[in-house]
Amino acid sequence: MDIQLINIGFGNIVAANRVIAIVSPESAxxxxxxxxxxxxxxxxxxxxxxxxxxxxxxxxxxxVLSAIQPETVAHRFVSHVEK
Structure with a gap:
């Protein structure tokens, strides 16, 4: 089992295989x-x-709360999974 890690800003990392959704915090x-x-x-x-x-x-x-845009996190997620 290969664990893939995604940088979510400021050196913080999450396991890519555990992520269900990456969303904006604006909605109720x-x-x-x-x-x-x-x-x-x-x-x-x-x-x-x-x-x-x-x-x-x-x-x-x-x-998990992150200070970077959802699109940036998603891009890192997708580009890392494709490798």
Whole structure:
């Protein structure tokens, strides 16, 4: 089993095979998902105090906040998977 890692900014990395979705944090349902994950202790804030631009949802129901654009994360994800 080969684990592929994706850089989500500031040296933070997630396992590519665990990612379910990469979304923008602007909508009310996503904000609700973030708040629920925070309440359950399943929120990982990888923004280093910067504005959240991407929300990464994993298969373990963990929610990861990133300060880089969802398109950038997705591009890294796709280009890394194709290798």
């Amino acid at each position: 349902p996503i904000k609700r998902i973030i708040n629920e994950a925070k309440d359950k202790g399943q929120l990982i804030d990888a923004t280093y105090g910067r504005r959240t631009r991407a929300v990464i949802i994993t298969d373990s129901n963990h929610v």
